[in-house]
Amino acid sequence: MPGGAVWFRDYLYVADSRGFADGRAGGVLVFDMKRLKVVDDSRDDVIGWSPNEGKYYAFGYRYVLPQVGRYVQVGAAADRMRWSFLGLDRTGSKRSLMMGEYATSNDAPPRLMWWVLDAASGRLAVGPDATLGASLARLCTDERFLQGCHSEGATTRHAAVPRAFMRRAFGL
Template sequence: MLRRAALVLGLLLAVLLVPSPAVAATALTAANFRLQATAYSGLIDDLDAALPNVSVPGVVADGNRVATSCSPGASNRLASFCWNSGDNGVTYWIPQGITTTADAYDAGTYEGATAILVSWYDDGTDGVDRGVRVSFVDYSTPSAPTYRHVLLVEPYTRTDGRASFRAVNVHAGGMFWYGHYLYVASTSLGFRVFDMRHIWQAGTTNDALIGWQSDGTYQAYGYKYVLPQVFTYARSTAGGYANLTFSFASLDRTSTPDSVIVGEYAYPGTGTRLVRFPIDYTTRMLTESTDGYAHATQAYDVSVTSMQGATAINGTYYLSTSDGDANKGDLATFTPGGSVVMHTDNLPIGPEDVSYWRDKDQLWSLTEYAGSRSVFAVRASAY
């Protein structure tokens, strides 16, 4: 009986440890997915002259909130932290995207700073839509991270001709940092691009106002720093393909050349594609063809619903998928020419965007649901 029980237990464990059945993936004509850049904003110089400029290390060192230690339920977890109680519990700000200084530069630092960035969108349920904020987390001491939220803004010209800025109202489901640019996924547009060389210090006297005010100040809903949008990339397609939904995005520094992964969230319905665009490390912009477009170099329909994030590491795609607010998330892998394999329940409840820190073999992600929010890294090579 003991031998039989042991055999049954062994078979049960084997079943539990084997990944879920593979999901078929279909190759698409990559070059038919394209992006086109707008010109760099002509208002940046005017606002540079009107507002104090602050460096990235200056913002990172000016943290006014302290992260807490926590142990989210992620298999092969290497690192983690949680927000303070206010940010963990707030319902109208919802965390989504993640990137790090290892995306910005291969050395893993930006002007000496080691940081993790997380995007949050305001759902407006408290009566005000403040757009998107980005948490600049000082990760130079992983055991004691501090952070500060920075508001994303879009410069514009007022009717009186004065340069001002307004909130950026997007979902910000994914982002990546490359050189001095922060690329933020814009669901039905493509990318909104922000310039880290132009972080401005705003007034903090009124948390209900934004932009230039009659008293000569520039307010930002009470946030001390703002990061301006400087240009955008507009999506389009050829060959009869439907437009790609920019639900999330990440950087792949393991490809040659460096490249960008964009994917779609769908539950239920159509929209389960992953697309790769090349990016130029000399200009920090997507690689443009002679026709003025940046064309994708890989594209697949992976038939995976509820994708929340994706990146690629040495040719293999890594996908995070969610399963509601009561079930753990899944990590999936996919190598072109093969099928998607689901590793079920390996991520905490509510996983979102992902970002890879190559030198540490850390695949970073975060969770979104109020009351149980965390930021964590798992060992990528375990999958």
């Protein structure tokens, strides 16, 4: 399931962990807020362009936000991070997209990674060879059930579901 979103400059980043269990890469979906469109919401049975009516529809929704990109990890499935939630790090002069993964007590410890955002474009900053690399990574050895993150100065804060609730509700 997708989870967590960050709006930076003109882009909305949404964590996408769909397919992770099937061995496919999760990632981050990218939407351009400048492309938000108003469409006709009078029909809930049509999506897309209707040439007969000369209108766009979105199953009864009033707005559509086109996806303009997606970041995925390459490498072995066992090494890929489960992109469960996102946060924006405003520490210092650079802005970074923080990405974290949800893990239960039975999983490997969750990880947090920071990816520098390009101040001019609002997209993830790429190296000279057009590849991306995390600027910082942290293994959260004593924490589980993480569902959010925030960084302020030298402090990183995490949001998590209380362990007692997870034990009662799901036996974890």
